[in-house]
Amino acid sequence: MSFSTVMNGFLSTIGAAVIVYGGFYVLSVTIFDCDVLLGFLEKFGKSPRRLKGKVVFITGASSGIGEHTAYALAKVGAKLVLTARRNLELQRVKQQCIAVSKGLLEDKDVLVIPMDVLDLSSHKMHFQHAVRHFGHVDILINNAGRSQRALWDSTDLAVDKQLFDLNVFSVLNLTRTALEHFNKRRQGHVAVVSSLAGVIGVPFSGTYTGSKHAIHGYFNSLRNEKLTSNIHVTLLCPGPTFTNFLNEAFTEKDGEKFHGSTQPTDKRMTSERCGYLNTVAIVNKVNEAWIGIFPTIPMTYVAVYFPILYNLAVKIIGPNKIFKFRDSKEFQASESPNKID
Template identity: 55%
Template sequence: MFFEWVGIIVCIWIAIFFYMTLMNDCDMQLAFYEKFGKSPDSLKGKVVLITGASSGIGEHTAYALAKSGVKLALTARRQNELLRVKRKCIEVSDGLLTESDVLVIIVDILDFWEHDDILQLTLDQFGRIDIVLNNAGRSQRALFEDIDLEVDQEMFNLNVFAVVHMTRRAMEYFNERKCGHVAVVSSIAGILGIPNSASYTASKHALHGYYNCLRTEKIGTNINVTILCPGPTFTNFLQESFTGEPKEKYNICQKPTDKCMTAERCGYLIAVALANETAESWMVIPPMLTMTYLWFYFPSLFLWALNSKAGRDWIFKKRDHK
């Protein structure tokens, strides 16, 4: 009798849990922190370095942090876009930030030898760095068989090795200071197998390997490691995506009817995750959120459910944000 009751309670709990994944746009821990945890305002006065801040998720994370009075170092290649973001950061901060509180650094993150300079310029401006947010990256659209090896290599250089190198340089500074916070914008593709994006999916999985390892090495210290996993989000990323051919861009615009989160909401959730120093956070709308939990906890059930022509069509449709 006792075990029957335990079984019934566990089933009810699982049902409620999965129902809640249909009601939220982020994982349960982050949803809890958004309501009851530290707000991004707790980061006021801190210094955050963001790579890839000239558009999309990086841009909107900068705004979310600027509203809380966080000092910012923003990096990317497009100077005009970065200056636009800087102006808007000062505007939305509503007097909390001035011209000297937002530093713009024009750099191609693939120039690995510039990574030390990025950190040094930030230190020269602010005297400290509290969080390094590695966000710059590109996605992909191509079937596995059609991908040229050069594309895999280009993708890993940008999405993995540039991030790993930047993180190692930042860790030297954080280790010396005995505190700090490194974060990376991965993707739900770092958790699930996403069709039509093999190099991208592999690059994001690789980030989880590197960052999870780093986290275990830093347990018990004042150095935090955060992996951020957005799902489909309205940004420029489809235009900029790799295909299977070297040097080619996918060059397709998202449609307003696509099922995506706004970059503004994603940036805000990232700010909440940073404020609460989460280990890993997912920001993704349903039913992709439910799907991610299913894959995470019941991978065989997930694959069984998709094992049909309809299941295959469904997952490709989801990949195209329909």
């Protein structure tokens, strides 16, 4: 058998394998409501049950994704530190965590700490409170944050600063506080609820998108610094999800809220499902998890791996239709009732 025949056979095998692999990925992204790796880890990876007994510190735990991530963790017996500004809501979440744990958690296993993440000077005090209560903290989930609906070119710089203070600088400060503890223990896990807006550029949310891209830069760098340690970093990137985020979202004007709402007919993932997938990503220590219902994930794959095709599609579709897909309505500038074309 000649050398050329052997090489042709080898290359044909490689080509067939590439085609099969590509077909497998295309099929998978249409089935899973998350990236392909996370979808397989959900079925064949480590179970969230392995988080039983772990101490998890969660910011923004009084509602939305933070609340439902707490429930998912409570169901497997993880001990919880619930933080947010609203004490009454935290107490409600605590009682529900104990209830859904079905006997795995007692009152002492869920610690409520009213906390404003913008008060950077209080971070160390609150984190040490959790350490004193449980003896240690295993996982920090940075979830607190706000979204935005605004025109890029008319956004007040004050809004940029406020959103970065909340979505970026408070996260960095609390993480550095946690790292002091993790470094002493030589183990720990930092998870940050980012967004698919941190992976691709989202129209009419310029400051929010910028803050999430900043989070990816900071925490991808941290992960690379900790590669030889037992400290892990996970970026959680949900797409459209049923939460109250639209009501609290920033606009382009200082001091203004968007006061939007979601509708049952919107194409969004439930907070329950998002919270559960967060726990799958954390227990399997993935670097980055994409979470969203079809066609959010295929669109993200195209944007990341086929940018020329994605840019062409965006030009054809237009930014307003992309926004409509995201929020199930066309964007309206806060200073004008006219729709953007």
